[in-house]
Amino acid sequence: MISKxxxxxxxxxxxxxxxxxxIDSTALFYILDEAxxxxxxxxxxxxxxxxxxxxxxxxxxxxxxxxxxxxxxxVFLDKSNFEKLARDARYEFFGExxxxxxxxxxxxxxxxxxxxxxxxxxLSKGAGLKELFGMSELEKRKHFWLVRPxxxxxxxxxxxxxxxxxxxYFIDETNLKGEFKRxxxxxxxxxxxxxxxxNGVKKSFEFLETDKQIVMPNITKIxxxxxxxxxxxxxxxxxxxxxxxxxxxxxxxxxxxxDKNLNKQTSVVLSGKIAxxxxxxxxxxTPFRKAVMPKIFKEKARIHKIPAINRGYLFTINFDLxxxxx
Numbered sequence: 001m002i003s004k005x006x007x008x009x010x011x012x013x014x015x016x017x018x019x020x021x022x023i024d025s026t027a028l029f030y031i032l033d034e035a036x037x038x039x040x041x042x043x044x045x046x047x048x049x050x051x052x053x054x055x056x057x058x059x060x061x062x063x064x065x066x067x068x069x070x071x072x073x074x075v076f077l078d079k080s081n082f083e084k085l086a087r088d089a090r091y092e093f094f095g096e097x098x099x100x101x102x103x104x105x106x107x108x109x110x111x112x113x114x115x116x117x118x119x120x121x122x123l124s125k126g127a128g129l130k131e132l133f134g135m136s137e138l139e140k141r142k143h144f145w146l147v148r149p150x151x152x153x154x155x156x157x158x159x160x161x162x163x164x165x166x167x168x169y170f171i172d173e174t175n176l177k178g179e180f181k182r183x184x185x186x187x188x189x190x191x192x193x194x195x196x197x198x199n200g201v202k203k204s205f206e207f208l209e210t211d212k213q214i215v216m217p218n219i220t221k222i223x224x225x226x227x228x229x230x231x232x233x234x235x236x237x238x239x240x241x242x243x244x245x246x247x248x249x250x251x252x253x254x255x256x257x258x259d260k261n262l263n264k265q266t267s268v269v270l271s272g273k274i275a276x277x278x279x280x281x282x283x284x285x286t287p288f289r290k291a292v293m294p295k296i297f298k299e300k301a302r303i304h305k306i307p308a309i310n311r312g313y314l315f316t317i318n319f320d321l322x323x324x325x326x
Contacts (some may be wrong), residue, residue: 001031001035001149001153002031002032002035002037002149003137003149003152005137005138006137006138006147006148006149007035007037009105009138009145009147010032010037010039010105010107010147010149011037012104012105013103013104013105014038014040014102014103014104014105015032015037015038015039015040015103015104015105015107015147016039016040016041016042016071016094016097016098016101016103016105016106016107017029017032017039017040017041017042017107017109018042018043018090018094018106018107018108018109019041019042019043019059019070019109020043020055020109020170020172021043021055021058021059021062021169021170022109022169022170022171022172023155023158023159023162023169023171024109024110024111024114024150024155024158025109026162026167026168026169026170027109027150027158027159027161027162027167027169028107028109028149028150028158029041029062030161030162030165030167031149031150031161032107032149033066039068039107040063040068040069040070040071040103041059041063041068041069041070041071042070042071042072042073042093042094042097043055043056043059043070043071043072043073044072044073044074044075044086044089044090044093045072045073045074045075046075046076046077046086046089047074047075047076048082049172049173051170051172054170055170056072058168058170059072060072071093071097073089073093075089077089082180083180083181083182094106095141095143095144098143098144099143099144103144104144104145104325105144105145105146105147106141106144106145106146106147107147107148107149108146108147108148109148109150110135110148110150110151111150111151111153111154111155111158112150112151112152112153112154112155112194112198112202113154113155113186113190113191113194114135115134115135115151115205116190116193116194116201116205117182117185117186117190118134118135119132119134120185120189120190121181121182121185122134124185129212129215129216132208133208133209133212133216135148135151136148136151136209136212137149137151140220140228141220142220142221142222142223142323143323152202154194154198213232213234214233214234215234216234217229217230217234217235217237217238217241218230218232218234218238219238219241219242222323222324224245225246225286225287225313226284226285226286226314226319226324227242227245227284227285227286228282228283228284228285228324228326229242229282229283229285230281230282230283231262231278231279231280231281231282231283235262235283236255236258236259236262238283239255239258239276239283239285240255242285243270243274243285246273246274246285246287248270248271248273248274250270254270254271258270258276261276261278262276262278262283265278266278267307267308267309267310268309269288269309272288273287273288274286274287274288275287275288275289275307275309275310275312275313276309277306277307277308277309277310278307279305279306279307279326280305280326281326282326284306284307284310284324284326286310286313286314287313288309288312288313289312289313289315289316290312291311291312291313291315291316293311293312293315297311297315298311300321301314301321304321304322304324305326306321306324
């Protein structure tokens with residue numbers, strides 16, 4: 001059920017599961033447990049349904065039964081634009097927990113229906129390739145990874161998984177009424193469409209994922225001046241995008257020089273201002289600074305596999321090298 005890439009990612013650090021006790025996150029709880037993957041829970045109560053108190057109580061009991069930590073937060077949000085406010089509130093909370101307690105991976109229970117809903121919603125309001133490509137199994141964020149193990153499974157498969165095992169879960173009735181845009185799209189468009197054309201849509205998303213690797217550079221923004229770019233066929237395009245953020249325009253000659261140096265596994269400084277550090281499967285891009293660094297910093301940088309060309313800048317800003325994970 002869990003792909004090799006996801007299993008490897010979750011095995012590399014500590015994991016936090018975004019939990020709601022609905023079908024998706026409850027099924028993922030047991031799937032992860034069966035796979036022997038360790039994780040803790042985080043849950044938000046929006047205080048809009050009486051049932052939410054029972055959900056929090058049951059989640060705490062479940063966490064206690066399986067020996068897991070659970071972090072909870074209670075929020076009261078304006079009903080206007082509630083969906084966006086709720087999403088912002090929970091991701092802010094999850095991000096704070098990951099940073100404060102050192103979780104490397106935030107596990108999300110998005111499944112195939114969610115992925116298709118997202119596609120339709122982006123399509124409905126006008127979107128480019130970046131937005132339409134939508135959710136991926138693994139996405140690097142500034143301080144942690146987003147991990148979505150269920151993207152190849154439909155919601156009804158997850159519900160069957162729970163029902164067959166007589167496992168407790170809750171259903172948010174607001175998701176069935178179409179009151180919010182996402183639930184409206186789900187009830188009226190995505191579910192009926194997938195019921196008829198699931199195999200074709202799944203294959204289309206597989207093609208899109210392949211195309212994404214071809215046409216889109218993979219850039220992770222660590223800060224306003226620190227970027228990690230996947231060293232693949234789009235790396236030069238990615239460096240060009242990042243260079244513009246750092247107020248530099250690359251000439252064709254500079255792009256050709258970059259390509260030549262990266263093929264030789266060599267780092268390079270562009271225009272005396274931008275450090276392009278070769279790091280194997282990734283490239284680290286920062287401003288270029290010269291600095292006299294103590295041996296203890298150099299050794300720490302070596303252990304974290306930080307390219308030498310980037311170290312001066314990272315030292316001058318007193319950057320925590322442990323945050324750079326390639």
